[in-house]
Amino acid sequence: KAGVTQTPRYLIKTRGQQVTLSCSPISGHRSVSWYQQTPGQGLQFLFEYFSETQRNKGNFPGRFSGRQFSNSRSEMNVSTLELGDSALYLCASSTGTDTQYFGPGTRLTVL
Amino acid sequence: QKEVEQDPGPLSVPEGAIVSLNCTYSNSAFQYFMWYRQYSRKGPELLMYTYSSGNKEDGRFTAQVDKSSKYISLFIRDSQPSDSATYLCAMLLDSNYQLIWGAGTKLIIKP
Numbered sequence: 553k554a555g556v557t558q559t560p561r562y563l564i565k566t567r568g569q570q571v572t573l574s575c576s577p578i579s580g581h582r583s584v585s586w587y588q589q590t591p592g593q594g595l596q597f598l599f600e601y602f603s604e605t606q607r608n609k610g611n612f613p614g615r616f617s618g619r620q621f622s623n624s625r626s627e628m629n630v631s632t633l634e635l636g637d638s639a640l641y642l643c644a645s646s647t648g649t650d651t652q653y654f655g656p657g658t659r660l661t662v663l
Numbered sequence: 664q665k666e667v668e669q670d671p672g673p674l675s676v677p678e679g680a681i682v683s684l685n686c687t688y689s690n691s692a693f694q695y696f697m698w699y700r701q702y703s704r705k706g707p708e709l710l711m712y713t714y715s716s717g718n719k720e721d722g723r724f725t726a727q728v729d730k731s732s733k734y735i736s737l738f739i740r741d742s743q744p745s746d747s748a749t750y751l752c753a754m755l756l757d758s759n760y761q762l763i764w765g766a767g768t769k770l771i772i773k774p
Contacts (some may be wrong), residue, residue: 556706565668583760594766595707595751608761642706649760651697654706 556645556655564661569633573658575644577624584626587642601626602648638662666690669765677773680737686704686765690713695755696728698737700748742772
């Protein structure tokens with residue numbers, strides 16, 4: 553099976569802009585979770601989508617949003633970018649009831 | 664108090680040593696326990712996955728769960744420089760499909 557894919561792999565944006573990241577899960581997986589990881593920090597959970605519905609949500613401001621399509625692909629959007637949003641954004645795929653498999657991540661730099 | 668505690672390290676050991684990595688947790692309802700390995704600038708990859716208590720072995724890696732002490736361990740035998748990475752523990756409830764993560768321990772294997 554193909555693994556989890558994320559696009560783009562690298563992004564450079566300026567403050568105030570918005571960005572959309574994309575994730576394609578493993579075939580047959582219906583759950584997609586998004587995480588933010590910054591240097592020295594653990595994985596910070598953003599949200600999880602299962603069958604197009606947001607099932608869990610972390611403690612991030614409303615500038616961070618997501619959605620999932622009927623083919624399980626997911627997108628994450630960050631509006632009004634801030635310097636502190638610079639991070640590695642990871643997507644994880646799951647059947648929805650057990651462990652997660654990660655993509656390579658999108659490295660976002662906000663200038 | 665965090666739900667999952669993990670010493671961030673770094674833990675530095677000589678090549679060939681046995682490495683012990685640990686996490687403690689507070690919620691006795693956790694049922695699934697995982698260890699992930701993350702190389703620099705990459706997404707985490709699943710190493711070991713155990714359900715409930717007991718030991719599980721895979722090559723040089725052994726995962727151990729002690730639910731009575733709320734303590735999990737990952738042992739690496741005959742450690743190699745290629746094992747140098749950050750190791751993250753994660754746990755899952757049966758009723759809520761959100762993984763709870765440790766902060767990760769940075770491991771350095773010196774040649």
